[in-house]
Amino acid sequence: MSEVKTRFAPSPTGYMHIGNLRTALYAYLTAKSMDGKFILRIEDTDQDRKVDGAIQVIYDTLAIAGLHNDEGPDCGGPAAPYVQSERLPIYREYAQKLVEQGDAYYCFCTKERLAELHEAQQAPDFKGRHGYDGHCRDLPKEEVDALLAAGTPYVIRQKAPQAGTTAYRDVVFGEVSVNNSELQDIVLIKADGFPTYNFAHVVDDHLMGVTHVTRGSEYVAQTPSYILIYRAFGWEHPTYIHLPLIMGKDAEGNVAKLSKRHGSVSFQDMIADGYLPEAIINYIALLGWNPKTDEEMFTLAELEKRFTPDAINKSPAIFDYEKLLWFNGQYIRKLSPEAFLEKALPFIREAVKNEAYDAGKIAALLQQRLEKMTQIPAQLTFFDAMPEFEDELYVNKKSKSTLETAPAALAKGIEVLEGVEDWTNEKLYYALKEAADELGFKANAVMWAVRIAVTGTMVTPGGATDILEILGKEESLTRMKKAAARFAA
């Protein structure tokens, strides 16, 4: 058997839908699991949907995700070109061949006629078959030639058999069989001369040696039409691996195929929102596949070793941001302090403009309590400016801090801290602990009061002395004195 080859064939829409990325991942893993090659092909046959720079988005996404392709427009390969708009003559030639064989035909129906047809079929009382009515299916040859000679616009349609059944075996869905009477005479070549996806992908998959087609299950029902094309050419069709759909929920909680409306999900947006590529990959890998063990943390490299297409599930999975968030937190914690700082720095500087405050120390506090990068700025607002706050913040039952203990704790705290030379977390902690002992307070009571005094914030990343250290002696004491003065007044 020849070498396994899978492909990812996105159309350049300008953004990468997360469902698409999952398809890319599975196609990639399918190839890797069988020691095969993974190729990238750009399906840009829709002239109306052309978007500048869209191909770059695809390259960037694969690069960020770590899905390296062995062949493609970026790196070439034996079946180049890998961009469909550059292969027009090829599709033309093969379509022509089908027409000659009698497996396809010219159709001169206008879009208006088709639209009327479609409308009539939408009527509530419509009974018969939906889809194209075969109007041009059996046009006499002379008439076709005359129309062609007159320059009448046309498309080329597949001439699908009207009886019998077409079946294939899907790796995940098993036997799939449809009555040919359900099949449409799908358009192969559009009026503008471009092929449809339906035709182009079949020709390309064959010519490029693709052995396994991994794609979303929305194609399950249409695959028999494609198989008929393979047969018409006398080609062997590839193995099909149809993936369960990823579903999303809309504002009302309705479930549907993941889309902008249902769930919303561009890979770039998620990265911008502070999700780590590794976390996204890990999470989506588990949407429809599992290793049959309780493990669930997987790097791409591990997935390459563990993945097997036959363990893919059939049922659709709802995309759950909560769980993705959890994965993201896990991956954030796994980062080295340096790597974390690098990623977190822009977000830290967004809130903390004062560069006297050590970003590295701030990052260290953040790393253990973050789920995504964009949560950073909101947690750091107190560094640059003390917020307005009520004295009630000093009251905390668990820490035994009250409006009576707080002023005393602050006064004593200032006194002790004035004497601290070595302004480090550890020294500060013992100094304040000592202050608490002298006051006969629980250490927590002092810590609480000090933390509130220098941050004015109920919840902060890091404890009192963590923050004192970053703030520095001067700023810390200034803030504490100001806070203490409020009680005196």
Added chain:
RNA sequence: GGCCUCAUCGUCUAGCGGUUAGGACACGGCCCUUUCAAGGCCGCGGCGCGGGUUCGAUUCCCGCUGAGGUCACCA
């Protein structure tokens, strides 16, 4: 509407005739603790319904219900 597919905790899932139905997220509680997290422990929570087959069905078969997909000169 026709055709097709799917169906285990709220969510992602393990299970492939006999299990106290397992894990993870979320949720609740406890521990730890310098606030909050993180971490540890415990808990809550599920086989859609009805028929069969079988000594025995979550598991096999049929029907129902529910959900989704698809019926474009989009992919």
